[in-house]
Amino acid sequence: MKKLINSPDEVLADSLVGVAAAHPSLTVNSSDRYIARAGGPTPGKVGLVSGGGSGHEPLHGGFVGYGMLDAACPGEVFTSPVPDQILAATRAVDGGAGVLHIVKNYTGDVLNFQMAAELAADDGVRVEGVVVNDDVAVENSTWTAGRRGTGATVFVEKIAGAAAELGADLGTTAALGQAVNDRSRSFGVALTPCTVPASGKPGFELGEDEVELGVGIHGEPGRARGRLASARELVGVALDAIHADMPLSGEVLVMVNGLGGTPLIELYVVYAAVAEWLAGHRVWITRNLVGNYVTSLEMAGCTITVCRLTPQLTHLWDAPVVTPALRWGR
C-alpha cells in the first residue's frame, strides 16, 4: 500500500483537520464528527444533512455551504456514519423548519440514518429523507438490497439545497430531491480496484485488459467483468444500460465523474463520447459537470450520470452555490 497518510487508523481524523484548516467557511466538529457551515443554522431554512463512508471526497463535506448542504457526516472509509454523528449534525443545523436527510441507498447508510431520524424525532426535530438509488447496474428487485446511490447524490444535494435556500418548506424540498433522484440514472466503469487504508489490500483484482462494468463506489465489484475497450465503446455500454432503464429525451444534465485515479484528459475523452452518443439519440446536454465529484479512493474509471431536466430543475441547478467543490453564481 502506497498512500500519503500518517497512519491507516488516523486517515479520517487527519483529513478532517485539513478540511477545517483549508476552509474557514466550514466548521468541523471533531468529537461528534460532522462538517457544517461555519455560521450555524439559518433560521427558517430547511437544513440539509448528508453523509456516508469517507473515501468519496469531495462528497459529502465538499458540498457543504450556501445553496447546498448544511452538514455532512463522514463515516470511516467506506463505512456509513453512526447514528450519534447524524443526530448531532441534525440538531446543529435545524433552523426550525426541519431537516432533510439525503442518504445513498446502502444498507448501512439507510439503517444508521433511520436510527438517527427516530432519535431526532424524539427530540422534536422534523426529519424527512430522500434515499438516492440511481445506479442501473443493480437490478432493483427483492433479490438485492436495491439500487445503489452514486452520482445522482450530487444532483439531489445541489437542487434540494437550492430549493431550501429559496425558502421551500421541508415537504417541498424532499419532493424535489426525490424528483431529481427519480429522473436520474448512473452507470460506472472501473479500470483498477482501490485500497481501503485500514485493510491495506485492493478490494478486488483486475487484469491488465479487464474492466469492471457497473461498478459501485465502495471498491466492491460490479455486475460483470469485461474486456478493456475504447472509451466510445464503454460509454456505449453505460448509456445503453441507462437508456434501456429510463428512455432519454429532451434536455439533460450530465456528469462524467472520475473515481479518483483517472486523469481529467480521459474524463473529457469520455465526455466527448457521451455528447456524441446523446446527440445521436436526439438528447441535448444543457448542463454538465466533468471532474472528480464522487470518488472511490484511487480507483481508476468513471461514472456517468444523466438527469432528465425540467425548466424548474434547470433553474435550481443554476442557482448560486458556494461550497469547496461547487461554486457559481455568487
Added chain:
Amino acid sequence: MTTSPVPTMNGDSVDTDRARTWVQAIAAAVDQHKDHLTQLDSAIGDADHGTNMHRGFSAATTAVAAMEPDTVGAALITAGTTLISTVGGASGPLYGGAFRAIGKALDTPTAGTQQLAAALAAGLASIQKLGAAAPGDKTMIDAYAPALAAFQQQAGAGADLAAAATAAADAAEVGMRSTTPMQARKGRASYLGARSIGHQDPGATSTALVFRALAETLGAR
C-alpha cells in the same frame, strides 16, 4: 473469581460477571479473526468487516469494564449501545440492536437456560426487524437462526447452559459454512448476484464467533 456460582434450579446460571466476560471473549475472538473477517468481506463486500467489528468490540469491552452492572442484561445493553455508536455500516445497528434486545430480556441478577433462550430469540427478532433478511439470504441470520434453534432445543430438553451454548456454537458454525453456496440477497454482497456464490458470508462468520465465545464463557468454571 472469589464467589461461587449462584445455585438455581438446574444448578447453573449466567450472572453479571459472565455477561461481561462474554463481551470480552467476543472482543478477543474478533481481534484474533480480524484479518480473516476483512478478507471474507473483500471477496463479496467492501473489506471493512474485521476493522469495524474490532473497533466496536474493543470499545464495548472498555465500556463494560468501567461499569458495575446490577443485572445480567445491563452490560449487554451497554455493549449494544456502544456497538451502535462505534461500528458503523449495517453491522453496527444490527449487532448493537441485537445485544440491546438480548440485554433487555435479561433484567435480573442471574438468568437460567430458559431465560437466556428467550433473550437470544429477542436478539434474532431485532436483527430480522432491522435487516429484513430471511434465512437463506446469505447473512448473519444463517448462523444465528440455527444457533438459536439448537439452544432452544437443548433448553427444552433440560440441558445446562454450557451444553446448550456449545450446541448453539456448533450449529452457528454449520450455518456459517452453509452460506458459501448461497447467493446473497441482502447487503452489499447482493450487488454481485451469482458472483457472490462460493464465498462464506462475513456476517455469518462473526456471528459464529459470538456464539463460540458464549459457549466458552458458559463452559468455563
